[in-house]
Amino acid sequence: MADARTIAFYDGAADRYDALTNKGAPDQDLSAFIALMPAGARVLDLGCGPARASAHMRDAGLAPDPVDASTGMVKLANQTHDIGARLMHFDDLDTVSGYDGVWANFSLLHAPRADLPRHLRAIATALKPQGILHIGMKTGTGVRRDALDRHYTFVTIRELTGLVTDAGMTVLATREGRDTGCAGTIDDFVIMRARKDG
């Protein structure tokens, strides 16, 4: 479960966060993810924030299910996009083979490291066989709280590969880079795409 202080930040800053992260068009990772989904695919947008990714997915003919642990974000998402966003914590995910894809874009990094194996297993269970996971995480070691009071769990690529593999998925692709986040720090990141085995 993401920690309470992180959720409090998102509750109080939903509008500001949305303005900071709004890129208008889908970025390269979202476009690539959408291209992999079958028509009408059901996609869990896990930690959807303002649900802009879900809105792009819906525009592309997919059926997104946006969820977030922040009531502020869920409210903003529904006000802006009327998209059926709902309040859900990582631990609440109990779907079995219900999704063609899971979009977890820089959301699970707010979970404690010890919880990551459990959350990734729940994601694998929620995916249909051959379903696709997109996960974005900041890379490095340790945990930190940023200037906005958000908790971050950093992972190495080897560690994330192990977690994803142990959960029953095969890593298909990675993209590594460096970017400036909302708190102004420059961090390394990885985008990983994996497919559920079976």
Place this chain on the structure above:
Amino acid sequence: MVEYFAYTDGACSGNPGPGGWGALLIAREGDRVIKERELKGGEAETTNNRMELLAAISALETLSKPTSLTVVTDSAYVKDGITKWVHGWKRNGWKKKGGLKNVELWQRLDAAAARHDVTWEWVKGHAGHPENERADALARAGMAPFKP
């Protein structure tokens, strides 16, 4: 005057097989490097040409503002494709006799390049070009997680 360059390379172990791509973005003022950025990634099952394409795509897609830059690749496939062949493919509705391979990547590259003012340059690979060597190293690092 600041000039922008993207050095891109792909690598593949087997063809198809695990592969990687790398891009080194450099801003220069005269001979002075004022900013650098490294990008890399990989895939479990791919081809060398797809990785060469993805290297150039990633370099261009990562630039948020329209930029005038030179993309330096050691792939004649990428350079000739985007500067010559693509025009015919587009006229024919992204088709060619015998089938157009990697069409989705060519479309991405075409769209990414259209946002910028790109000069395409080819250099011979593994010929001691320092930035090409660095892009090659990034591509190999991007491939590393997928090599048994």
